[in-house]
Amino acid sequence: MNKHLTDHQLLSYLDTQGESGKREHRERVEAHLLSCPACRARLERLSRTAALLSSTLDAVGTRVKLSPDRSWHTLRSRLEEQRARKNLPTLHLAFRYLVMLAVLLVIAGGIVGLLHTLAVTGPAQATATPAPSPVVTAPAGPAPTLAPLPRQQPYQMSLPLSILILGSDGESTDSDLVDTLMLLHLVQKEHKAEYAFIVSIPRNLYLELPGGDSTLAGSLYSLGKERSGNGLVFAGEVLSATLGMSVDRVVFLRLDGFVKLIDLIGGVEIDVPYPVEDRAFPDGRGGYDPLLIPAGRQLLDGVTALRYARTTVVPAPGFDRTFRQQQIALAVHERITQPGILTSLISRAPALWSAISDDVATNLSLNEAIDLALATSSLTVADITVISIEACCAVPQTIRGKGEVLLLQEKQLESLMRTPNISGGER
Amino acid sequence: MAQVVNGHMVQALIERTLAGDEDAARELHDLHYPATLRLAYLLLQNQDDAEDATQEAFWYAFNNLERFDPHQASFATWLKIIVTGRCRDIQRRRRRARWLSLQKLLEAGYDPEDEVASHRPETALELVGVQQMVWEALEQVPRKARQALILRYFGGLSYPEMALALGCTVSTAKSRVAYGHQVLAHLLEQKAQFELSYSTK
Numbered sequence: 001m002n003k004h005l006t007d008h009q010l011l012s013y014l015d016t017q018g019e020s021g022k023r024e025h026r027e028r029v030e031a032h033l034l035s036c037p038a039c040r041a042r043l044e045r046l047s048r049t050a051a052l053l054s055s056t057l058d059a060v061g062t063r064v065k066l067s068p069d070r071s072w073h074t075l076r077s078r079l080e081e082q083r084a085r086k087n088l089p090t091l092h093l094a095f096r097y098l099v100m101l102a103v104l105l106v107i108a109g110g111i112v113g114l115l116h117t118l119a120v121t122g123p124a125q126a127t128a129t130p131a132p133s134p135v136v137t138a139p140a141g142p143a144p145t146l147a148p149l150p151r152q153q154p155y156q157m158s159l160p161l162s163i164l165i166l167g168s169d170g171e172s173t174d175s176d177l178v179d180t181l182m183l184l185h186l187v188q189k190e191h192k193a194e195y196a197f198i199v200s201i202p203r204n205l206y207l208e209l210p211g212g213d214s215t216l217a218g219s220l221y222s223l224g225k226e227r228s229g230n231g232l233v234f235a236g237e238v239l240s241a242t243l244g245m246s247v248d249r250v251v252f253l254r255l256d257g258f259v260k261l262i263d264l265i266g267g268v269e270i271d272v273p274y275p276v277e278d279r280a281f282p283d284g285r286g287g288y289d290p291l292l293i294p295a296g297r298q299l300l301d302g303v304t305a306l307r308y309a310r311t312t313v314v315p316a317p318g319f320d321r322t323f324r325q326q327q328i329a330l331a332v333h334e335r336i337t338q339p340g341i342l343t344s345l346i347s348r349a350p351a352l353w354s355a356i357s358d359d360v361a362t363n364l365s366l367n368e369a370i371d372l373a374l375a376t377s378s379l380t381v382a383d384i385t386v387i388s389i390e391a392c393c394a395v396p397q398t399i400r401g402k403g404e405v406l407l408l409q410e411k412q413l414e415s416l417m418r419t420p421n422i423s424g425g426e427r
Numbered sequence: 428m429a430q431v432v433n434g435h436m437v438q439a440l441i442e443r444t445l446a447g448d449e450d451a452a453r454e455l456h457d458l459h460y461p462a463t464l465r466l467a468y469l470l471l472q473n474q475d476d477a478e479d480a481t482q483e484a485f486w487y488a489f490n491n492l493e494r495f496d497p498h499q500a501s502f503a504t505w506l507k508i509i510v511t512g513r514c515r516d517i518q519r520r521r522r523r524a525r526w527l528s529l530q531k532l533l534e535a536g537y538d539p540e541d542e543v544a545s546h547r548p549e550t551a552l553e554l555v556g557v558q559q560m561v562w563e564a565l566e567q568v569p570r571k572a573r574q575a576l577i578l579r580y581f582g583g584l585s586y587p588e589m590a591l592a593l594g595c596t597v598s599t600a601k602s603r604v605a606y607g608h609q610v611l612a613h614l615l616e617q618k619a620q621f622e623l624s625y626s627t628k
Contacts, residue, residue: 056562
């Protein structure tokens with residue numbers, strides 16, 4: 001017993017003081033301590049340091065500012081949002097898709113209506129001045145400059161066609177960051193889109209760029225704009241290369257456009273089953289802008305409709321975000337397809353176009369947009385298959401400087417794309 | 428300041444939370460929030476970062492509540508292990524950001540010798556006497572050893588739990604505590620001597 005005790009031994013002796021276990025070990029240590037003043041001094045020093053440290057750490061700990069309420073509220077809203085997303089992801093995506101399609105439809109729809117009018121009255125006249133139509137009862141006063149030349153055969157779009165849709169939440173109006181990325185793939189049957197599938201691309205999908213750089217999917221558009229002035233082409237090229245799918249056209253859209261659209265069609269009517277009250281609705285500047293909507297049938301303007309869809313409160317079981325988003329999508333659809341609304345939209349097509357054009361960028365030509373609108377008008381939600389990359393073919397990983405990102409599992413995506421109802425075979 | 432938390436009560440709260448009871452979830456959060464935030468603060472020495480780490484720890488815990496095994500550790504300990512991981516992530520990011528900004532400064536002709544005590548953590552703690560001295564000394568203990576000391580003497584984690592939290596082996600955790608002790612004791616003696624000589628002059 002002439003070998004000195006190690007720090008480890010002394011520390012574990014300190015730790016087990018007061019415990020009944022490991023008696024043998026303790027007895028051996030104690031025997032040595034009795035005969036060795038050097039080790040006694042070291043033990044003394046260790047226990048003094050430990051005591052000082054404990055009391056200091058406790059003292060610092062009690063001086064830490066606690067804000068449990070804020071912590072809880074942040075946590076709760078995150079959990080709720082996640083729950084809403086988990087429960088019905090397909091419907092949520094379908095909503096986004098419908099909204100975007102609705103905007104496309106309206107942009108195109110107005111012009112399609114004109115075309116139709118012109119076709120009825122005859123192309124010869126149409127090239128000169130659009131005459132008042134016998135079909136359209138509302139005064140049609142569109143600017144002739146906007147009307148494309150009438151075409152003999154409108155259904156010229158070649159399908160299958162892949163359109164990349166980039167949606168920006170529009171938290172700030174100048175932001176080019178994209179929250180929603182979808183690749184809409186239309187498959188043809190006799191001039192009509194028979195069915196479509198949507199590949200939903202998570203915004204934090206990690207992408208390698210030519211030249212060794214990397215970025216996240218959400219920043220593609222703004223990065224492309226910065227580099228070459230053309231975010232549309234850049235986003236299309238990078239995603240096409242990464243996913244191994246063709247991207248024929250790209251549409252960029254701010255949700256602001258959606259708000260304007262709803263205002264242009266005079267708002268949407270919604271049956272609100274329970275009063276919606278969200279006192280903590282963010283105002284986008286770090287504060288709150290309470291949202292209060294009473295129960296009953298309500299006419300909501302664009303901003304309120306968007307907030308109605310976005311709030312995370314759940315006033316009654318099942319009456320959640322997803323449900324409300326679906327309500328709005330249906331209401332928009334209902335509204336646009338009302339004959340009266342459509343004619344009034346047609347008459348206001350130029351104003352409509354200029355109101356929305358700030359929030360839309362696309363390399364679809366006007367004629368293609370029209371064809372697209374016509375080709376997809378027969379699609380219902382049931383014809384649309386949604387593939388979520390996040391759910392099927394990506395793994396989360398933390399990357400330095402980028403936080404948690406998703407890495408694409410190419411093999412899984414490839415095998416998924418080979419399944420018959422996606423690759424265009426038997427359905 | 429230590430809160431008496433009954434294991435059975437916590438288990439009941441967890442089960443109610445899993446069943447969708449929001450009041451129980453809130454209680455579970457409130458019960459464990461102070462200790463978790465305090466540990467994060469000690470590890471990071473920055474209020475905002477500590478709050479972020481705590482938020483992320485609760486987010487993870489509540490999302491993985493069904494995986495929690497009361498036979499392995501208490502819920503409080505589990506949270507401490509999780510929050511330590513988040514703190515390490517934040518430190519890693521911080522080091523990288525600091526390194527990058529240092530690179531830029533050096534390119535701009537900055538000489539690190541000019542400014543020795545930059546990047547000092549927040550010190551508005553109003554500690555007195557010995558505690559102030561110990562806290563200052565602790566800041567000078569190498570990071571990994573300091574983390575181990577904090578987990579041991581504030582978090583009350585066992586060595587196997589520390590190994591989980593720090594992503595190292597049990598014996599490494601032990602060595603870090605022992606090493607931290609040595610450095611800290613040495614620093615404290617230096618400081619004491621310095622103050623002694625200073626006051627006698």
